[in-house]
């Protein structure tokens with residue numbers, strides 16, 4: 614018998630899946646070509662460290678961001694991102710930074726990159742970082758973002774195929 618309780622459970626399971634999946638958006642390059650971006654919310658990443666925590670903010674993508682990314686190499690966010698094919702991709706950070714210019718480390722399958730996060734003027738004012746050009750394997754890749762200098766907060770990362778150099 615199909616009870617209301619069971620139906621609720623199924624709905625909860627479907628919603629659970631929807632939130633676990635990343636959301637794709639489409640942007641347009643200067644030449645009019647469309648660029649598919651896969652968004653991974655920071656608050657859905659695995660958070661580890663000392664100060665780091667997700668905080669609610671209405672202006673953030675998904676209504677939340679991750680703040681208190683303070684302690685160098687200790688406060689980390691781990692994302693599992695899926696690439697349709699091996700190759701070069703851009704990782705952009707959606708972030709806010711109410712203090713001085715900051716820098717975070719971006720490790721992709723163990724290879725280290727760095728992202729600059731200039732001040733956005735105040736907290737809850739968001740900007741998008743320059744894309745960090747990284748190499749991804751086909752399938753699942755492990756991306757670890759960690760504090761280096763400053764105190765920028767992370768809203769999301771967008772991943773897209775890198776343009777030809």
Ligand SMILES: [Ca+2]
Nearest residue numbers: 674675677768
């Ligand atoms: Ca977010």
